Amino acid sequence: MRFPEDVPVLSDNVVTLRAHTADDIDPAYRMCQDPVMQEWTTIPVPYLREHAVGYLTEVIPAGWQANTSWAWAIEYAGAYVGTIDLRDGVGGVGEVGFAVSPEVRGNGVMTRALRLVVRYAFDVLDWKRVIWRAYVGNFASRRVAWKVGFRGLVTIPGGGQSRGVRKDEWVATVGRDDELEPQGNWWTVPVLEGDGFRLRPLRESDAQRVMEACSDERTQHWLSGMPSPYGLDDAKGFIDSRQDAAAGGEAVAWAIADAESDELLGNVSVFGLNGRMDRTRGEIGYWMHPEARGRKVMTSAVQLLIAFAFRPVEDGGLGRRRLLVRCADVNTASAHVAEVNGFTKVGDERAADPRRDGSYDNLLTYDLLAEDVLRG
């Protein structure tokens, strides 16, 4: 194997992967100054020009020559914009790593590059499986991997390390016989405008209000699975976990926010969207900040959610067929939200809803079918 002559050129006519050259050193060095790049990868910090020289002129050629790692320069619109590499491969399983310059992100460059490289791993290197790893929170990388068909995502606490510090890591893989297409839904959380309020994605700055709402006595009473006491870290963890749940296709959660101040008034979500037996159902959950209760905001918020949930996926909705609400039979405020929104009481389970004092309430189940709404 001679470098660079024998490095195969891979192209889909938009993105071309080729051997690195000395001209790539400066743009690679500049790319590695990007704080996003430094946060999500293992590159040295501070990143010096000599690091780029060593990587491009020694590490990469040595990998090709030893048949232990395979790195390509990514060319897009006539310029070097990043690097993608395969490594390991022992026993037909190896890893992929990638990065692209900030100026071209969001144009589908890495999705194209990754598809080319995964095909190369299976078709030329004869691999059986490619592994993708990223630090938890790197949603741009996760989305690229999802688009190319990586699946079975798991989180490994402390599984990654960055400059001597352990970090939680996501791992997903794609196998030789798998389709290189997205598996499952990655929900985006739209803004839905209501009368005097809007449903919008939760954000970090909501944490204080989330904490107030969730440490409230009534919220704590009815939602007995919530941490108690409920602190600011619980609120932050909840907000982060909702982004993860949406990306994994599991749930969509909104902040109910005041139309003028945008302050959080409550939370409404639909979860259980990945049901193993039935992927057309969803369960609605909610809580309201104590200051915002009693104004029928939740009733209207659920009404907005219902329309969105029943809209087909092709039209930007959640493609649900059946929605559920569950609440304790003595939780009249909650049952009321379901009833005025046209839900039918279909279940009354005895002593099924645990309270914190060790007692149990009966648990009501309400459902609403898409056809109920169509019938009006």
Ligand SMILES: CC(C)(COP(=O)(O)OP(=O)(O)OC[C@H]1O[C@@H](n2cnc3c(N)ncnc32)[C@H](O)[C@@H]1OP(=O)(O)O)[C@@H](O)C(=O)NCCC(=O)NCCS
């Ligand atoms: C990860 C990275 C390579 C993606 O490159 P890219 O060329 O922008 O990728 P693509 O344009 O093909 O796809 C990115 C997708 O992520 C989405 N995305 C970006 N940031 C996101 C975020 N914070 N949350 C959710 N999605 C996000 C984009 O909208 C796009 O999806 P879309 O096309 O459906 O809209 C680039 O962000 C990068 O170089 N990051 C720093 C290095 C890095 O993290 N490498 C991976 C280490 S595991």
